[in-house]
Each structure stands twice: as C-alpha cells, then as structure tokens.
Amino acid sequence: MIISVASGKGGTGKTTVAVxxxxxxxxxxxLDCDVEEPNAHIFLKPRMNGKKSxxxxxxxxxxxxxxxxxxxxxxxxxxxxxxxPESDSAKGNVLIFQHLCHGCGACRLLCPQGAIKEVNRAIGxxxxxxxxxxxxxxxxxxxxxxxxxxxxxxxxAYTNNTKTVIxxxxxxxxxxxxxxxxGSDFCVLVTEPTPFGLNDLVSAIDVLKRLEIPFGVVINRxxxxxxxxxxxxxxxxxxxxxxxxFDKEIALLYSCGIPLVQKKTEYKExxxxxxxxxxxxxxx
Amino acid sequence: MKLxxxxxxxxxxxxxxxxxxxxxxxxxFDTDTGQFDAQENTNAQFQGGAGIQSxxxxxxxxxxxxxxxxxxxxxxxxxSAAGISIFTGVSGTVKEAIDGYKNGxxxxxxxPSVGSKFGMPKK
Numbered sequence: 519m520i521i522s523v524a525s526g527k528g529g530t531g532k533t534t535v536a537v538x539x540x541x542x543x544x545x546x547x548x549l550d551c552d553v554e555e556p557n558a559h560i561f562l563k564p565r566m567n568g569k570k571s572x573x574x575x576x577x578x579x580x581x582x583x584x585x586x587x588x589x590x591x592x593x594x595x596x597x598x599x600x601x602x603p604e605s606d607s608a609k610g611n612v613l614i615f616q617h618l619c620h621g622c623g624a625c626r627l628l629c630p631q632g633a634i635k636e637v638n639r640a641i642g643x644x645x646x647x648x649x650x651x652x653x654x655x656x657x658x659x660x661x662x663x664x665x666x667x668x669x670x671x672x673x674x675a676y677t678n679n680t681k682t683v684i685x686x687x688x689x690x691x692x693x694x695x696x697x698x699x700x701g702s703d704f705c706v707l708v709t710e711p712t713p714f715g716l717n718d719l720v721s722a723i724d725v726l727k728r729l730e731i732p733f734g735v736v737i738n739r740x741x742x743x744x745x746x747x748x749x750x751x752x753x754x755x756x757x758x759x760x761x762x763x764f765d766k767e768i769a770l771l772y773s774c775g776i777p778l779v780q781k782k783t784e785y786k787e788x789x790x791x792x793x794x795x796x797x798x799x800x801x802x
Numbered sequence: 803m804k805l806x807x808x809x810x811x812x813x814x815x816x817x818x819x820x821x822x823x824x825x826x827x828x829x830x831f832d833t834d835t836g837q838f839d840a841q842e843n844t845n846a847q848f849q850g851g852a853g854i855q856s857x858x859x860x861x862x863x864x865x866x867x868x869x870x871x872x873x874x875x876x877x878x879x880x881x882s883a884a885g886i887s888i889f890t891g892v893s894g895t896v897k898e899a900i901d902g903y904k905n906g907x908x909x910x911x912x913x914p915s916v917g918s919k920f921g922m923p924k925k
Contacts, residue, residue, distance in 0.1 A: 591858065597851020600858045600880045611883055615876055618850050664850075 520683045521796060522702040522731075526718025528689035530708045531738035531762065534772065536686040537561045538779045539706075540652055542789035547681045550656035551698040552688040553642060553669045560775045564647035564654035572644050572657060574621035574668045575636035579612045583633035586610035590625035590634060599625065617664050642669045646676075653681070667697040674698070682793075691721045696729065704796045705733040706759065711743035716750060723756070732799055736792070739764040757799060760792045805831045805903065806860045807896045808870040812840035814897040820871025823853030824921030829896050830863050833904070852921065853877030860886060869899045869908070874921070878914040890915040 523536040533550075537558055540546045550558040577590065577599075590612070591599040598618035604610040616639055626634040642659040657673040659666050666688070674697075677683050687698035699705050705726055709719040719735065726733045735751055740761035751758050762768065771781055779786045808825035809816045819825035824846040831838040845855040853873070857880030860868055867887040881888050889908040892899045902908055 594851075597845070597848050597855045600854050600861070600883075602861055602880075602884050608885065613854075613880060613883060615851070615854055618854075 519704075519797075519800070520677060520685065520702045522685040522687050522699040522705045523708060524687035524695055524699050524705055524722060525689055525708045526691055526720070526722035527709065527715050530689075530710050530715060531736070532689065532708050533558050533561065533686055534738070534762075534778065535706060535708050535736050535760075536684050537777050538785060539789045539792060540684045541777055541779050542786045543682055543793055544651060545681050546651070547653040547676065547678050547683050548655070548686070549673050549676060549683060550654075550686045551670045551673050551694075552686055553657035553659040553666050553673065554688060554694070556656040556658055556686075558686050559645075559647075559654065559656060561777045562649045562652065562654055563775075564649040564652070566645050566647035568646035570644050570646075571640050572642045572669045572672050573638035573640050574619070575623065576616050576619045576621060576639045577614055577625045577634045578637045579614070580633045580635065581612075583631045584610065584612060585631055585633075586612070587630060590629055593624045593628050595622065595624065596620055620665065621668060641665075644669075644673060653678075666694045670694060670697045674701075677701075691718075691725045695722075696725060699726070699731060700729060702731050704800050705731045706736055706792075706796070707733055708736045708738055709747055710739050711737055711745065711747045713744075713746070715743070716747050719747065720750070734759040734796065734799055736760045736762070738762045757795065759795045760788060803833050803866045804864055805833060805900065806863065806865040806868045807831060807892075807899050808868075809840070809896050812842075814838065814895065814900070816896050818869070818871060818892050818894060818896060818899050820893070821921035822868065822870045822873045823856045823877050825856070825870065828856075828859065830865065831896075831900055833900075846921075851876070854880055857881045857884070857886075860884075867903065869903055872916040872920060873911060873914055874916050874918055875914040876918070878911075 523532045540548045550556040586603045588601040591601045596618045598615045600613040602611040647654045655676045657669045688694045709715040734757040742764045807829045808819040809827045809829045845852045853876040857877045861884045869892045888911045890911040
C-alpha cells in the first residue's frame with residue numbers, strides 16, 4: 519500500500535506525520551520525495567548505506583550529421599533549443615539550454631538525420647539507508663536545478679508492493695506534488711486551522727480529486743486558530759483522521775530532531791489508529 | 803538592414819516594450835526601405851524558453867540589431883551566437899528608438915541586463 523503525506527501549505531507538519539506514522543508501523547519503506555529540501559532523515563536518522571547519482575538524458579548534437587533543419591527546435595515542448603542556420607559568413611549552430619530540458623527524447627526521436635544522441639546530466643543524488651526495520655530512500659536535488667519531478671520519479675521507483683510505502687511529498691499543488699502523490703492508494707493531507715491552512719487545503723483537495731486519490735485530513739496545532747477547517751471537512755464529508763494539539767513538548771522534541779512517538783508513546787497508538795482509519799477509507 | 807524593436811503596440815508610435823522575450827509585439831524595421839512589419843509575440847505565453855524562441859525569431863527574420871529595454875541571459879546567448887547586436891535601455895516610442903539607433907546614441911549590451919524570468923507576468 520502506498521500512503522502519501524502532502525499539504526497545500528508548507529510547514530503544517532507533513533514530515534512529522536510521515537515520520538511518526540512510519541515509526542508506528544511494521545514493514546515500512548519510507549520515501550522522502552521533498553527532494554528540494556528533504557528533512558525526514560533528520561528525525562529518522564537512518565544509517566545510509568547506498569548512494570547513486572540521479573540523471574536525466576539531455577540531447578547532444580553530432581555536428582557532422584546536423585543540417586540545421588530546425589526540427590529539434592520545432593518539436594521541443596519546453597522551448598529549450600535554438601537552431602542558427604548556416605550562412606555564407608558563419609557555420610550553423612544548435613544551442614541547447616539544458617536546464618529547460620525535461621529529457622523527453624522527442625528531439626532525438628524526430629531528428630531526420632539521426633544527429634542527436636542523449637547524454638546523462640546529473641541533477642541530484644538518491645541516498646538509501648535503514649533505520650531498524652524501516653527502509654529509507656530520499657532524493658536530494660542539486661542546488662540551482664529548476665525541475666524536481668524527474669528526481670521524484672526516480673525516488674518513487676523504489677516503491678515496493680509488499681511493504682507499506684510512506685511518501686513524504688513536497689508542499690504546494692504543482693508538478694512536484696502531483697508527481698509525488700500520483701499512484702498513491704491514499705493521501706493524508708496535513709493542515710492547520712488557519713485561513714492559510716484552509717485555503718491551501720482546498721487547493722490540495724482539488725488536485726487529489728482530479729487524480730482520483732482517496733484522502734483524509736490531519737489537523738496539526740488543532741487547538742489554535744479558528745474552526746473553519748473542521749467546518750469545511752464536516753460540510754464536505756472529508757474524514758478528519760487525527761488531531762495533534764499545539765503542545766510545547768511536541769515543538770521542543772521537533773526542534774531537537776526527536777520523533778514524537780519516541781518520547782510520547784501514546785502517539786504510537788494514535789498513529790496506528792490513523793493507519794487503520796486509512797485502510798478502512800481505502801476499502802470504502 | 804533589419805532592426806527588431808520590442809513594442810507594446812503595432813505601429814511606430816507605440817511605446818518600446820521593456821522586455822525582450824516576453825514583449826507584446828515585435829516590429830521588424832528595414833532601414834534601407836523604411837518599411838516595417840509588426841508581429842504579435844506568441845512566445846510571451848511560454849512557461850519557459852520565451853527568450854530563446856524570441857531570439858530564434860529575430861535570427862530567422864534576418865535581424866542585425868535588437869532595440870529593447872532588457873534582455874535576459876538565454877536570449878542574450880542566442881542573439882550573440884547569431885552575431886546580432888543587442889541594445890538595451892531603449893525607451894520612448896519605436897520611432898524614437900529607430901532615430902536614436904541611426905544617430906548612434908545607444909551602446910551595445912555586452913551582457914544580459916536582467917536575470918531569468920524577468921518578463922514573467924507579476925502575480
């Protein structure tokens with residue numbers, strides 16, 4: 519089963535929920551897909567034992583074969599190629615803007631001269647480790663890279679059907695989030711009872727409905743703010759799976775990188791119940 | 803020779819658009835004949851690569867010099883590679899820009915004047 523943990527608004531507690539859920543269950547594989555700033559390892563403290571480079575294929579032009587016809591530029595959906603034709607005074611030139619390339623391969627496939635081959639460009643790393651029985655995988659995108667989805671997909675390739683896979687998604691509602699949550703059996707949306715929390719929850723729900731992924735809500739810092747998130751969930755028949763109060767001890771543990779369930783063991787039961795609740799929601 | 807001026811409208815009285823890649827219109831002006839044609843910039847809507855493809859358009863139109871407010875790094879690279887002169891900091895009307903160019907008041911820009919995504923619509 520694949521459970522993703524996401525949120526429209528950042529800083530609501532995705533990693534807290536994902537990490538503590540993982541520590542409360544057996545047979546877990548944890549994928550931190552927030553590759554722009556992965557932080558689950560700070561709490562899980564896995565022993566890393568594997569590292570590999572993550573790459574995407576980018577085009578390279580063989581100038582001996584290229585006729586500067588411009589087909590590659592025409593088919594590039596990301597507008598990443600310029601072709602300067604040959605003239606009496608200058609030879610032709612193909613300019614490839616690698617940071618805009620998504621590695622789709624269209625230019626290589628459609629080049630009439632077969633002049634394009636693909637070479638790998640490193641965009642980040644994937645690190646693999648374990649913490650007791652939890653298998654841990656995360657991606658780290660290189661600083662300055664504009665696109666995280668290719669790396670997120672490579673982290674998600676570690677999904678394993680025989681395990682409970684927990685995906686810590688990036689915040690927001692755009693491509694990185696969609697890439698991270700796509701294919702999940704259930705998505706836990708973490709929010710807070712504030713106007714921002716509600717606004718971004720509504721956007722995130724829109725995304726999940728379009729992806730047809732069942733979801734439920736966890737309200738963090740649940741005794742702060744207003745009651746509008748609760749009201750919204752009630753009005754729209756959205757299950758509130760768990761409430762985590764605003765508690766100085768929880769904040770203190772977080773600031774020390776200590777998972778909640780390690781010190782406040784009563785939460786282990788709460789996260790197990792969250793898991794049971796998720797399972798019953800999937801069946802329904 | 804052919805000039806490319808970024809423009810808000812489609813006449814010589816229009817104001818120079820301060821963006822290159824995401825300007826509203828391009829005016830291609832022939833200094834030999836005094837004729838021009840105006841073309842809407844369909845690249846302006848692109849999520850990415852607007853500067854690159856606007857540079858490409860200038861290349862395919864056989865332009866020798868670009869007159870605009872600002873040029874970003876990608877467009878600068880395409881235009882420079884094609885040997886097109888780039889003049890930034892140009893303002894006023896398109897006609898004033900052309901006159902200014904003829905009188906040699908602009909200096910070529912050796913480097914991009916703005917960073918990536920400068921011309922993106924502000925949220």
